[in-house]
Amino acid sequence: MDPARWPLAGRFLLALIAGAATVLGFAPFGFGLVPPVTLAVLFYLWTNPPAPRQGALVGYAFGLGLMGFGVFWIRISIAQFGGVNEALAITITVAFVLLMAAYFALAGWLVARLRPRFDRLWLLSVTPAVWVLIEWLRGWFLTGFPWLAFGYSQIDLPLVGYGPVLGVYGIGLMLALSAALLNLWRRPWAMALLLLIWLGGYGLRQVEWAQPVGEPIRVSLLQASIPQEKKWLRSMRQPSLDLYLGMTEQVADSRIVIWPETAVPAFDSEVETSLLRPLDAEMRVQGRDVLLGIVSGDAGDDYYNSMISLGVSGRGRYDKRHLVPFGEYLPFDRWVRPVLDFIEIPMSDFSAGGDGKPLVTLAGYPVGVNICYEDAFGEEVIRALPEAALLVNASNDAWFGDSLAPHQHLEIARMRAVEAARYLLRATNTGISAVIDDGGGLLAVSPQFELSILTEKVPPLTGTTPFTRWGNYGVVVLASLLLAIAFIVGFFGRRAV
Numbered sequence: 001m002d003p004a005r006w007p008l009a010g011r012f013l014l015a016l017i018a019g020a021a022t023v024l025g026f027a028p029f030g031f032g033l034v035p036p037v038t039l040a041v042l043f044y045l046w047t048n049p050p051a052p053r054q055g056a057l058v059g060y061a062f063g064l065g066l067m068g069f070g071v072f073w074i075r076i077s078i079a080q081f082g083g084v085n086e087a088l089a090i091t092i093t094v095a096f097v098l099l100m101a102a103y104f105a106l107a108g109w110l111v112a113r114l115r116p117r118f119d120r121l122w123l124l125s126v127t128p129a130v131w132v133l134i135e136w137l138r139g140w141f142l143t144g145f146p147w148l149a150f151g152y153s154q155i156d157l158p159l160v161g162y163g164p165v166l167g168v169y170g171i172g173l174m175l176a177l178s179a180a181l182l183n184l185w186r187r188p189w190a191m192a193l194l195l196l197i198w199l200g201g202y203g204l205r206q207v208e209w210a211q212p213v214g215e216p217i218r219v220s221l222l223q224a225s226i227p228q229e230k231k232w233l234r235s236m237r238q239p240s241l242d243l244y245l246g247m248t249e250q251v252a253d254s255r256i257v258i259w260p261e262t263a264v265p266a267f268d269s270e271v272e273t274s275l276l277r278p279l280d281a282e283m284r285v286q287g288r289d290v291l292l293g294i295v296s297g298d299a300g301d302d303y304y305n306s307m308i309s310l311g312v313s314g315r316g317r318y319d320k321r322h323l324v325p326f327g328e329y330l331p332f333d334r335w336v337r338p339v340l341d342f343i344e345i346p347m348s349d350f351s352a353g354g355d356g357k358p359l360v361t362l363a364g365y366p367v368g369v370n371i372c373y374e375d376a377f378g379e380e381v382i383r384a385l386p387e388a389a390l391l392v393n394a395s396n397d398a399w400f401g402d403s404l405a406p407h408q409h410l411e412i413a414r415m416r417a418v419e420a421a422r423y424l425l426r427a428t429n430t431g432i433s434a435v436i437d438d439g440g441g442l443l444a445v446s447p448q449f450e451l452s453i454l455t456e457k458v459p460p461l462t463g464t465t466p467f468t469r470w471g472n473y474g475v476v477v478l479a480s481l482l483l484a485i486a487f488i489v490g491f492f493g494r495r496a497v
Contacts, residue, residue: 019065059108063101319353
């Protein structure tokens with residue numbers, strides 16, 4: 001049946017259900033075959049829309065389902081740690097979901113507006129190209145929110161093989177092409193092309209993009225599991241430091257020890273003589289390195305969310321650059337702050353780090369560092385390459401409690417390891433900490449909300465993936481070419497008629 005003849009309410013409801021079901025494709029559920037099917041449903045509903053407006057409404061419904069069920073955990077940090085009541089936290093979260101769904105509405109509007117003369121050409125070129133370009137736009141516009149980009153759902157499936165070549169959005173493009181081909185399932189050539197796309201991903205997954213540059217290094221990741229509501233209490237500062245120092249001593253045979261984001265609940269100036277210098281000296285004597293999270297600077301001046309390295313490889317520091325809007329800094333401060341002050345929402349105001357390469361030296365090797373939400377931006381992570389022999393992500397997912405967020409965040413970190421072809425060490429305050437290999441595989445994983453030490457041997461690697469060279473430009477160019485082909489063929493087709 002032609003979906004254009006369905007009542008708009010029916011199409012809206014089915015798109016909403018399909019968007020909500022798509023969440024099953026991401027962690028912790030991991031049903032990666034669901035997103036190609038639900039996206040195929042959306043593409044089917046976009047077939048023959050009477051007007052771009054209706055295409056936008058159907059896309060908006062899909063976005064409401066995906067974002068509403070996929071990121072509603074945002075309310076936890078707003079309510080529990082933002083100092084506002086539950087009703088206001090839900091209101092803010094709903095407003096955010098409504099805003100994010102607008103990207104999917106834009107995709108639906110464009111797909112209908114840019115429709116060429118030939119249906120199959122539209123389905124196989126315009127629709128996947130527009131889809132991935134809007135996903136890419138969502139990943140950087142107004143600092144970006146790339147969460148639940150479709151490519152992440154394929155982390156354990158053959159399409160992940162496209163990650164080192166085209167990144168997560170390239171995987172998303174291959175998934176969108178698969179969804180388009182599913183709409184042509186009665187045509188043998190379409191099924192053959194679908195099989196070819198997935199076999200291509202499998203084949204690329206077998207490629208060794210990087211090679212060892214030295215002997216494996218023994219590393220330990222510390223997860224002290226200090227509750228977020230207690231973390232910054234003055235009375236908890238010394239007990240927290242004693243706990244991390246004790247855990248560090250337990251792994252005296254590890255060459256690298258990593259503490260998570262803001263593991264030290266103080267400014268560096270406050271603990272320079274009591275913690276940093278003595279720990280640096282001790283690590284030098286032991287021939288080891290430690291990388292720890294701390295706040296650098298001064299409360300009365302610029303201050304940074306930082307990772308500081310101490311030990312035999314020398315002292316280094318990385319300051320977080322991609323800050324979380326409203327969580328770590330206030331966009332449009334002049335207009336927004338009076339409103340937040342009126343409704344009594346407290347705000348942090350970190351400064352962003354500089355533009356140099358995000359590298360510190362550990363165990364004699366350059367190591368690429370990113371903090372928390374920064375690992376959601378692949379083009380920023382690869383700034384550490386090709387120099388970085390390892391990657392480190394230090395996070396604090398305690399803000400989101402026992403929700404989908406920590407599992408989704410771990411899935412994102414796994415994709416960064418795939419794109420860069422590097423082992424990634426992920427240390428978190430309350431979980432999920434993990435040692436991830438260069439193919440995105442999980443070598444060691446900590447339980448949530450438990451004190452945990454993960455220790456593994458990881459090889460330093462060298463080598464450059466295509467994605468490291470050109471970032472997201474590759475998939476943007478490929479999607480643009482698909483659009484160009486559609487319009488060229490469409491133009492000459494009209495001329496022929």
